[in-house]
Amino acid sequence: MGKNLIPPSGGDDHVETVDLKSALEERYLAYALSTIMHRALPDVRDGLKPVHRRIMHAMRLLRLNPGSSYAKCARIVGDVMGKFHPHGDASIYDALVRLAQDFAVRYPLVDGQGNFGNIDGDNAAAMRYTEARMTEVASLLLEGITENAIDFRPTYNEEDLEPVVLPGAFPNLLANGSSGIAVGMATNIPPHNVAELCDAALLLIRNPQASVEELVQLVPGPDLPTGGILVEPKENILEAYRTGRGAFRVRAKWEKEDLGRGTWVVVVTEIPYQVQKSRLIEKIAELLLAKKLPLLDDIRDESAEDIRIVLEPKNRSVDPELLMESLFKLTELENRVSLNMNVLSHGKVPNVLSLGGVLQEWLEHRKEVLLRRSQYRLEEIEKRLEILGGYLIAYLNLDEVIRIIREEDEPKQELMRTFSLTDMQAESILNMRLRSLRKLEEFEIRKEFDGLTAEKAQLEELLGSEIKQWKAISGEIKKVRETYGPETPLGKRRTQFAEAPSHDLEDIHQAMIEREPVTIVVSEKGWMRAMKGHLPDFSALSFKEGDKLKLAFHAETTDKIVVATTGGKFFTIGANTLPGGRGHGEPIRIMVDMDNDQDILSAFVHDASAKLLLASHEGYGFMINESEVIANTRKGKQIMNVKLPDEMKICQRITGDTIAVVGENRKMLVFPLAELPELSRGKGVRLQKYKDGGISDIRTFAIDQGLTWQDSADRTFTRSKDELQEWTADRATAGRMVPKGFPRTGKFTS
Known part of the structure; x- marks a missing residue:
């Protein structure tokens, strides 16, 4: 029988009521802070995240120095996971692998042996097959770690200690870059050239107020x-x-x-x-x-x-x-x-x-490391000088010292009392080996004593002078620059x-499209498609029930198709993006944001060198360069300003130098094209005056060649310049009744 999950009577005694909102806020904040601090963001001082820092520390403890032999990656990962990083082995190994990939890291921290992946995206071999050791760059990052350069903290199980940050004698954050996604924030820093970073850091030491412009000259x-x-x-x-x-x-x-x-x-x-x-x-x-x-x-x-x-x-x-x-x-x-x-x-x-901010914080860290290492060395020297002082006293009174050791019950106390020695000096004399009593040893001790005394004076000078500190840091940086200079x-x-x-x-857009002939078909109800090839006959085209052909024309897939609507808007569609001719196409309203109360007036292949004549039903119009009507978005471009019930009625290419306009009242007016303004948007000017009704048709032509039209019986009529004198007048006048033989439809083409 399964375990009973229902608490026994009185089981609610230990239930604590918590407000869900505050509990979630508190716990999510704790998770967010953990991710930010201990996982995703690198430390500006050594450029490492905790996992990388722990890998470096574990490799140091395993003595995997640049000159030593390699160790299995499984051994390294095991140490990191067991002692410092309580997470999955895969995540630790992935981090280790990346530090060894010269195509991922500019200055690898791990020298890998075996298959560590490649630029094709292939994974590294399993950790039991690969081996690793540290590179010289990693040694620079760890330089001084045993000299109290940085703080240590207890590990997750408090059995060991791990470094809070590495000494970082290498500008690792910018040199190798970093990337990570935390909670509510992310980081992404590409790698940089270390010689350039060293030059910028040296400039900041000379001039802490250096501008970003000056730094970017050195780090381009x-x-x-x-x-x-x-x-x-x-x-x-x-x-x-x-x-x-x-x-x-x-x-x-x-x-x-x-x-x-x-x-x-x-x-x-x-x-x-x-x-x-x-x-x-x-x-x-x-x-x-x-x-x-x-x-x-x-x-x-x-x-x-x-x-x-x-x-x-x-x-x-x-x-x-x-x-x-x-x-x-x-x-x-x-x-x-x-x-x-x-x-x-x-x-x-x-x-x-900023760039300066990152380098400045790295320099501050280097200064702190220098001071801590110098202080540590000074303390070590003082301890050693104390011991050497005791040795010298022992050598000067060797026979007495031997006598005390041989005969006294408490030689340590006796030595301290007789020669005024400190506890440490007496202890070190008692721990001396007999072989060090040889004659030459006194000379060696005096030499070491003098050398350490001189070094102590130098360190005290360094700790007391900020100028000397920055000079020492400059020297370290110059050394790094020399090691990883542009000639290496x-x-x-x-x-x-x-x-x-x-x-x-x-040109680039055209280069991306395969150039093929197509036939653009537009139906009365606004369905568009692009049939393959240049169809010679449009009569065989099929449409949905109740729909028929509005217009069709030949184009290339690289062409732009311009669609003009009755609302004065223009849309641009790439011929290559139109649906193929297998079905009936798609409604234009799916392709562009066309208003429901507007219809397609015209569609044509874009020609940037051409000019268009636009006219509204009420008789207003203007000229426009065709390049001006190209729209870059689905919303199109409002060119002619018209308000219902008025709408754009004519959009045609201009040829010649004269305009003939016919109204619904069958009156015709001819005037020079020069009287029409060229706009990029607007309502336009009046073309012809009407008492009622509106425009019927327009034709532009060369006056020297005369005006031509066809009637319903396909007979062609032409009126010369002189014959058109009767209808030639100023723009915006009423015009006169159409000439004899003009089609009953009121259009220049029947």
Whole structure:
């Protein structure tokens, strides 16, 4: 029988009523603080999160120094988990692996042996197969840890001690970067070049008030492990470092490789930071299959140790710059590396710091470490000098000392009384070995005594002078700069700077679309589709019941289709985005935000060089450049201002120099096009005057060639310039009755 979960009678004696809101607030706050302080945010002083700090400390205790032999990662992870970090082994091993990956960390802290993963995104081998030890950089971070440079605290089970922060003789936070998501806050710091950081730190020592502009001259931007080209404008970089928040655009490094006879390929040799190469190539291959990259023919991965991605163009006439721009737009060959310098300031307070702020706090930490190490060394020297003083007394009175030790019952007390020795001096004399009584030993002791006395004087001078302290810190920083300078393989800058080439966005957009002929079909009820090919005959087109053809025209998939509505609005739709011709298409109201009380007036292929004539039913109109009507959003662009019951009735391309306008009252007026204003938006001016009714049709033509129209029997009529004199008058006049033979419909085309 299962366990009875119902408490016995009186079981509510120990029930405590808690307000749910306050309980949740209190517990969530505790969780949030734990995540912020002990998991996600790095300490500004050593640039490490607790898990990384514990790994470094455990490796030091295992004596896995740079010159020593490797130890199994399972051993390291076991020590970290058992003694310091009560979490899963997988999370500890993942952190250890990342510290060894030279494509993830700019200056690795762990020297790994075995499979530690690769830039393709493959995982490392299991921890039982891999081995590790510390690098020189890790040694720098730990330098002075045994000399009281930092505080220790009890571990989670209070059996051991762990460092609160590492001494950090290496500017690790900015040099290796960090990323983490806490509760309500996150951090993301890309890696930088350590030689540049050292130069900036030395400038801050000389001038603590140095501006961000001066620092950015020395630290021009991130230096990413995988290289690449930084194409962010300088003012954006400056602003990011001033505020501690921003982003950097990083592009892959590429070059055009000639294959002879005019053929060429593009070879990508460096990819942006934190982009998985295999995933990147898969994505490009998918876009290639989906015909989203018409300039590209094929992609191959020829990488070995170095990255080599080969991109084959469609043909030799393709512009390589344009090909790459289209790839940068659609793929992770261009990536944004964000900057959010949210760190634990002084190890306690989460704070977003500027570039100067981070370096300043690191320098303050280095000063504290220097003072603590110097004080520790001074105390050690004083202890040693005390012992050496006792030794010298013993050597000067050797026979008496031996006599006391041999004959006295309490030699320690007797020695202290006879020679005025301290407890420590008497103890050290009693602990001396017989072999150290040789003649030369006195000389060695005097030499050591003099040397330590001189060192003590120097340390006292250092502790008493801030100038000397900063000089000592400068010396340490210069040493780091020398070790990882720009001429060293590890210190050489990998990420280069360039300005992104300014290509016309329209050209790039065109380069992303496969150019194919299509026929655009618009129905009376506003359904649109794009049929493949240029259909010669529109009569065979099928529509939904009760619907019919409104207009159809030929286009290319790279064209922009402009749709004008009766409400005076214009919408722009890419021909490649229209639904295919298998069904009846889709209603235009799904594609754009078109009002329900408006209908499609006209649709046509955009021609930036053309001009349009717009006219409303009440007889107002104006000219506009066709490039002005292009809308970049679903909302469209209001061009002609009309209020119901008036609406836009005519939208046509202008040809010639004269306008003929016909009203519903069958009166026609001809006037020069020059009398019509060119606007970018508005109501327009009156074209023709009506007592009642409105406009019927408009035609623009060249006056020298005359006005032509067709009647219902398809007969063509033409009136010359002289014959049109009767109807030629100023704009906004009433006009005269239409000439003989004009169609009954009141339109220039029957």
